[in-house]
Amino acid sequence: MLCGDDEEHAVLLACYFLYLEKIKFTTDNELSELDNANSEEEDFGSVFLCLGEAVPEGRTIYVLTRKQKRPDSKHAIVDSWHLWNPSTGDSYSVNNVSCPMRAVYGLVSAKNVWANIQTKHEPWEIDWDLSAKNAWTPVFPNNFQSKKHPSHSVNVKRHSPVLSTVQPSYLIYGELDSRETDLIKFDIEATLRDALMDWRKSKITRLNYEYVSDLTKVLENLERHNGQRYDGLTQVLDRITSKYHVYGFPMNFPYMKTEAIIERVRSKGIHELHGIDGFVGNSTTEDRSSRIATSKYATSVQYAVAVYVKAYKGPVLSIWIYLAALWRR
Secondary structure (H helix, E strand, O other): OOOOOHHHHHHHHHHHHHHHHHHHOOOHHHHHHHHHHHOOOOOOOOEEEEEEEEOOOEEEEEEEEEEEEOOOOOOOOEEEEEEEOOOOOOEEEOOOOOOOEEEEEEEEOOOOEEEEOOOOOOOOOOOOOOOOOOOEEEOOOOOOOOOOOOOOOOOOOOOOOOOOOOOOOOOOOOOOOHHHHHHHHHHHHHHHHHHHHHHOOOOOOEEOOOOHHHHHHHHHHHHHOOOOOOOOHHHHHHHHHOOEEEEEEEEEEEOOOHHHHHHHHHOOOHHHOOOOOOOOOOOOOOOOHHHOOOOOOOOOOEEEEEEEEEEEOOOEEEEEEEEEEEEEO
């Protein structure tokens, strides 16, 4: 989706690690070994959200993982803790003083929430034993969930007498009313036309409405075909280019503030075109701008603006814009 900040990235990475953990423990031997190793120990889980401060992010969230290792048959299982930057994918041992995370304030897992009550906050200085009462304070009682399931079972229904889940049992994805979609379309369309006039306020600017419906249909079909060329596209473009030289192209954006969409359209530079001095050959929408001379004396350019908005459940919106410069043949 190309969106989300540190918190969202951390949750996504933690869930991915939990998924990998679920896939990993597939044999009875692995299950038996871990069950025997943890039979007398409190189960805290192996994937956590780590709340703290890091450089250069400031207050942020990393992902903390605990991997249990047994050096050999003569030694007990030891915990290996690592911190992961969810935005870069870099991992660091909690004992590494070069770790960007400089302070740890709390941990969150699917089982509980712990507050760090130690005087030290640096990862390499603190005690990572979550059972240490003088180091960590759990928010919920230790017996608030059933212990009948091993730690690697991530699909376990747990009940807490202290705090019930705030998540719904089913995810309901609503749909935008068609009138709301139309309002968004008209708002973008009107704002873009006004912006075009403002960008070219020192020049003569004419809007062409002759092929707006055709260009809108092109955008609708591009959405339907995932932005790929489709049957009938060439015929529509040929009909337009038989009458006009054309330079322009479709643009697709996720829903964002109208101002941000307009700024992205402006960055394409189509509004800076003026005339067609030196423009030779048959023009199509794929002609490169280098073939169009920007003579300040030419006033024959017209602009066509088409907008299409497709609404999906969620609601998720796909915004399509076709801005084209046209010169009469």
